[in-house]
Amino acid sequence: MAMNDYSDNDYWKALAERFFEAGTSEEEERELRRFIASGLAGSEFNDVRAVMGLAAAQGDTTGGAAARSSCRRQQRRRWWRW
Numbered sequence: 001m002a003m004n005d006y007s008d009n010d011y012w013k014a015l016a017e018r019f020f021e022a023g024t025s026e027e028e029e030r031e032l033r034r035f036i037a038s039g040l041a042g043s044e045f046n047d048v049r050a051v052m053g054l055a056a057a058q059g060d061t062t063g064g065a066a067a068r069s070s071c072r073r074q075q076r077r078r079w080w081r082w
Helices: 009-020 026-037 043-057 065-080
Strands: none
Touching (some): 009 026, 009 043, 026 043
16 A cells, blocks of 8 residues: 555545554554554544553554553453443
């Protein structure tokens, strides 16, 4: 995929899914971050925006891995709260 080809929404959705599964490389995460920052990403990418924003605010240098882990822990806790 060309770096600035933001028209393939299926590609970005798949990349976002891999991001949350911690299956992306550092380069893919940089590419996803650029896509999110471009303003062309729709509301379906709000979760990615939130996690990447949290990682940036915390000065996370792991590409968001710590923030993703925190989100997974919160999701597990919420599951138990009916």
